Amino acid sequence: MNMAITDGVVFAPPAFAADNLGVFSRGDGTPGSSTYANLPTAAFVPADQDFGGCLEIQKTDSTQRLRYMGQTPMFPGTYLQVTIRIKAVAGSLPSVRIAGWAGDAGGNQISGVTTTGPSVPLTTYGKVVEVSAIVGTGTRGGVDMAWGPQAAYGHFGLDLTGASGGVVRIDDIRIEDVTAYFLRDMLSFVDVRDYGARGDGTTNDSPAFSAADAAANGRRVLVPAGTYYLADSVEITNRIQFEGKVSMPADAILSLTKNFELPTYIDAFGGDEELAFKKAVQSLMNNSDHESLDLGGRRISVTAPIDVRGAVPNRSSYAQRRVIRNGQLRAEESTAWNEEVVTSQATYSANNQWKLTNVTNIANIKKGSYVEGAGVGREIYVKDVNLGAQEITLSQPLSDAVGTQSYTFTRFKYILDFSGFDRLNVFEIEDVEFQCGERASGIILAPLGTVNVIRNCVFNRPAKRGITSPGDGCQGMLIDHCQFISYEGGTLTQDRVSVALNTNANDVKIRNCRASQFRHFAVISGSHAIVSGNHFFQGDPSSNGVRSAGIVICLRACNTQITGNYIDNCFIEWTNEREPEPDFTGGFGFAGLSITNNVMLSSSVASWFSYIVVKPYGTGHYINGMNVSGNTFRCIGATINRAERVDTSFANLTFQSMKNVFFTGNTYHNVSKGAENPLLVRHSQASGAQTWVVDTDDRLPFNGYAMEVESLVTRSRPRDGNNVSKYHMPYTSTREGSGQDQVHVIWPEDMRGDVTLKVRMDI
Template sequence: MNKTITEGLILMPTPFSDGLNVWSKEDGTTGSLTYESDMDASFVPADSHFGGALELLKTETVQRLRYMRRTPIIPGCYLRVTARMRVMAGSIPSVRIAAWPGKGDDVHVSGLPESGPSVTPAGNGEVVEVTAIIGSGYRGGVDLSWGSEPTFAYVGIDLTGPSGGVVRIDDIEVEDVTNVFIAEMLPVVDVRDCGARGDGVTDDSAAFNAADAASDGREIIVPEGTFHLASDIYIDTHIRFEGQITQPANKSLVLRKNYDLPTYIDAFKDEQLAFEKALAALLSSADHDSLDMCGRRVELRRPIDVSQVTGQTTFEIRRSLRNGQLNVIAGPDWTTGVVQSSASYDPNNPKVMTGVTNVGQIEVGAHVTGPGIGREVYVTGRNLSAKTITLSQALWGGARSATYTFARYRYVLDFSGFAKFSKFNVTNVEFFLNDTASGVMLAPDGELFHLSGCVFQKLGQKGITSIGRGCQDLHIDQCQFVSSEQSVASIDRKSVGVNFNANDAKIRDSQFRRLGLSMMMMGTGHLIVGNHWFQGDGIPDTPRSAGLVLGEPHMRSVVTGNYIDNAVIEWTNEGEADPSLEAGYSFGGLTITGNIFTASHAISSFSWLVIRPHGPGHFLSGLSVQGNVFRSMSGTIERVEGVDDTISDLDHTRTRDVIWEGNTYNGVSQRTMNPLICEVSRASAQSTWTASTGASLPFGGRSRTVTAFVPNGVIRNGNGDPTYDMPSIQTEAGTKSNEVQIIWPGSRKGAARITVRCDR
């Protein structure tokens, strides 16, 4: 690799015979004094050793000789400067190669070595030779290592030692010796050739930038060593790491041609740090839309606070994390933080607790439990000076002052430090939680977070947690949530798959395996389609826990085509500050169609759909249950639906818009229908026929409406004569208001069918 040939660069200084006007007695810069008219310097055309030579009387402590034309200094190029000298008479000085590093318009680059090793002749007449290699890299054999800042040099020699001697100097030579350090035509750029030291202390940022600029399509090599990068670094070409990178937490390394996790692991030699740096690059650069983990498994010793790692608090540009495994290693950093504090609550300020003691110890994202609090309520924010905390949901228990528990679980990916985070996809990532950590905590605000093809293994606490409205339009597709509580009785399990506070969630084709609670759904407008959640155990005749909790009374949601195994769909209003019905909608807007409901070893009182009002006055105002299959194995259950009236009951006198038909029942004692067709007959003539709906109407509802009366054959009077008059109908008869009275104008006998509804 000869720069003179390959790049047309002129490296060799002109011979002394061409004139001394280009040879400076100072630093070589424009305007410095030359030897052209110096009385102590002359050209000797015939020297017995050198041919032509410069004869010079040493008069200065350091006698300088510099070639005044710029010798180019190029990253990756190494130049050897050679000079020969002999003493003719007088004192014997020493000689060394020297050079002045510059850039721009004769701007001196200070702080660099400017001279090589010295040689002293043994006596007059002895020819000595001195050499020095100049280059950007900090390599063995390089005398003047300058890094990437200088772009040229004024080369020459220094005479040091005693003055008064007369010396002759042969023509100075400059030659390219790059091939001594890098194999000829090797298509790589070594960062050391651009000034990187690799000592773990020196900032090598400039050298990496210079290597990137000089690469011209070649691969950059980072050799053995520890290279500290104190700045943000953007590399536009392929790069290979043998050495290790260190970098401050608030700085980014963006590898535009090698943006994948294995390359970052090669760079930082620490899997978690590499993952964090790669994730930071994803969210700080517009060059890539996704981080490919390339199937790598990352061992995590601590939670990842994504906001802290990236240095951002708001992010709303589509990005994706895909194809890898995150494995939690147990340790103290995963310990749940638990704080107990007293606080006051006022339903008129429904999402705020006031007068909170120890508020500074309560972390954003903490799970709140205590009297009058629903499930999956979290701390969304806090005000230390005002001693208040903001909650993800209102509290149904009314005004009170009490002691509450705040438990802050640790999450593999924690987005709670963002004020708003949107449009992030996690695809085909497996979370090994190992009964130690939780999975993903969403930001307090945001939308369109999407998880697809992900697996949450050995989930002991939480899978996906929303602490605010960062779950707006959350998508979960083809994911699996596997509890670490497989052998625990279903009612004793604590794990939660996912919770929602905002609207429009889409949960599709996913599986939830033996969790304490699969889904906690606040908000409205949800689509729950094609999933399988099962929460049973092998213990005979035991209760079953809620698998899906719908926490808003008017859901406007669809539960369709799911496989619901040994789990309750619980419909409640525990997220209301005033759970009593004052105005507006009550329990309605829910469609449950085409699902497979299964139970085994369940207690006979088990039901798949349970409504649990938290205040008085509530009623059904829109429910469709159609085309489902209900099957109980290993025992018979009483009915498929019910009301948990522990706190309050439904008002059955106000039921409206309920459709419950086309379902199939196996192992269920009481079939449920609305509308319900009842057959009634009398062998002897009576003026009033009474038909009972029994417990066949949904939720033990009243017989509020008769929509059809059809005689089954001829209706006759007491004499057996046919009659053709119509009866009047009395609904909500009997002590339980579940009977219908057919009142004739006289005594009648025969048979008829009536269609009864629990709604109007």
């Protein structure tokens, strides 16, 4: 780069002449300053043997100044070398230095900058000495006078210092563009140092970065070696290359709009991957120029939970679609992953079902803590903490905890922790592997939020949880094509503690995921969920082994579809453990669960194992809408009694109240009693009897009552004891026998024959 050549810019003053000494100032060179015209102690010498034409000056002032009064232009990224040849001819020998006056675009003097070059003594009469200095906007090696990006022009010349009275002769002042000393010709980037960046780690280089970006105009911005402190938020709109690094306050945002991917942020922050990730996420949620953060396939070593709200301190809630994608977050060995466990006494009331009150030691209880205690259902978390009121808001009501008791609050540590936000909507995580390493859990959501998405992610060996919802941040959440890999594969099922995911709010979709050997795959507390296309398996090597629930539905009126899944060595459990009443009685019933077209497999299990388990808490509960159809139930290496059952640990179902229960089109392999409803029963009566006792053979779902006969068809000729055909119309009586699962077909006289009935266990 040479602006004198490429742009025709004139930097050098005119040569000294007898008629132009009025443009050379004895002061600072600004308009109105005294000149050398008609000065008795100065004259133009037309024919010096060394210089040709030159200016002769007698030093009369303590600092004798010579400045060209023309404005020599200054440009960011351009460096000028000012050179003067001088010799002493008589009298005292002074020292000489290049000097200048710095002006900004408004004509004001710039203060606080260096305006003189190195001083050189004149030691011999008649010896020509060349003195030079380099001036520019940037602070770079070899630059004597760095004036910063605000410099627009200068008045250049020299100073004579030292003893007065001596006479010197000065050759013409040369000013040359020496930018090529610092930058190669045809350079495709601008250097932040040319715009005043110091890179010393303390000077605020934010203005210099912004100025360099403004000047780049499509070229790259170069950040050379050094540490550049950016005290303010900076947005770079051109591509940028980091050889040095930056440091920033936590609330200052670095937005790299043309290089918005994690590898560039890692370069920007000197290889600190964890800090770079936080600053990139901060920019993601504060800039409209990019909707996603690409991790560039990088593995990020994480030494402590990433508090996303802490990384974005200016946002308490967020509701614009943003995506983090394509990388790996790896939990490294650190005590920061240690769980925080607090034991406190608290009071629970059925009239205040979402709160714990009078909580002792509440200051030590963290939002998002897992709650344990008598009458506390599975996957209950602290949604909020009110220190002043000594109250805790729960993610779900408790089941049987009315009164005052001790609770344990355990705060698991998550690689990505969103719980500090009040609300987070439409946030997506895609193609990210969470390498938890048995140290950390995966993700904890915000307490409120809608339509967040976790897609194509892998949760590898989470310590306790893959995805945790501590409140309603899972409303409408989509979990698609994710893999959950437990570290508890060699642990007996009953001893496992890890859970792949839980939800609390409605409208969740869990689709096409794979989960291996957790305690539970999904604990679902909201309604209108869709669980489809997943494969989750939870077996262990033990014979007659215990199996745990793969899916736990914690809401009676769940309106949930479970379809097309591969349910392997685990079962679907439907409970009402979120019921707030102390006695759990009555209600609308277990309603709205559809289990269709699933592959259900078990091996080496106890005979009492079942694939569908309803577990009522309290009395008076019944099924008020359930569809089980098109499923394949298969057991290998054992035979189980039935595919469905009631867990009567707390209570049984009220069978006389069952409604809208459909078990149709299922296939059973090594299942002794394949349930159907309506159940097709064939009965043959070989001996004459007025009352035919028809047994349903324990094949009504859940060992239910024979409540209704949907149809009765005679399959052979009804006949009396004399083998005479009779055309009587029988009637039926239901709920017969000790188990109320028999039907009596009643004739007006003793009859023989064959009938087929469709019997229902619901009304």
